[in-house]
Amino acid sequence: MDMRILMISPKVRGIGGIAQHVSTLVERLRDRGHDVRVISAENLPILRKKGLRNPSFAVFASLRSFLRKFDVVHAHNVPSAIPMRLARGKRVLTIHGVYSENVEMIHGRLVARIGRYLERKAIEWADVLTVVSESAAQHYRSLGFKPVHIPNAIDLKDVPESGKRLYDRQVVYVGRLSKEKGVDVLIRAFRGVEGDL
Structure with a gap:
């Protein structure tokens, strides 16, 4: 049975790990006959704000995700979870690494406290949590969640x-x-x- 899938990710192009992960996943799902739609900062209007890459991503992605029903809504990382929550369909959240730890390293402890709160909420909104590393799986298990570890795919x-x-x-x-x-x-x-x- 072909599924209608919504993929939400800040990036799907370029050399970054998440972009590569998502673009490969979209390609493979389409190869199998699924109808895959993508919402990313690259196909949404951008409102520029100094210090923030694209503060409008969550707003515009939320509006667009709400318009149709999907079988699966697959969000990548915590910023994509807000539109995931508003979308209609089974929700999958993939966290690439340990989100709150990455936020702390980049932005410091104060911002990390907000990041931890948002991370917990995002996971609670998801029907399924997946992570790409075993260390991230162990971290989220220690917080009481039940992540599914799915390593990044490599095309040999x-x-x-x-x-x-x-x-x-x-x-x-x-x-x-x-x-x-x-x-x-x-x-x-x-x-x-x-x-x-």
């Missing part, structure tokens, strides 16, 4: 079968250089590694 066609190694032992990091990614922890850990890497 995008991974080379073989490649030239520069060293016998090497570590590769793929991600942006921002505080919440923990690259500083990785760099400090190298101090304890003996030999060449």
Whole structure:
């Protein structure tokens, strides 16, 4: 049975992890014959406010999500949960990482308190909570929620079968250089590694 699915995400284009996750998911669901609609900051009007990427996202996404009934409404991260709550259909919330911890690292403790409240509300609004890492699953279980751990999908066609190694032992990091990614922890850990890497 084909389903009518609404995907809500701040971004679906570009090189970011959430954008890649959502765009791949949309493509695969459409390949299977589902009617997938997307609401993102990229297809909504933008009201610019200094210090905020797009404060109008939640408002315009909420208005648009309310117009039709869907079988599944799938929101990605906490800011997408407000339009998810107003939409008609079964609600799935995917949190990429631990939302409140990321907010604290980027914006500090005061804003994180608001983030924790919104995070809890968003999870309560969802029929199903999914997370992309086992550590996030453990965190949300410790708060009394029942997350489903679904790792990010990788299309093996995008991974080379073989490649030239520069060293016998090497570590590769793929991600942006921002505080919440923990690259500083990785760099400090190298101090304890003996030999060449």
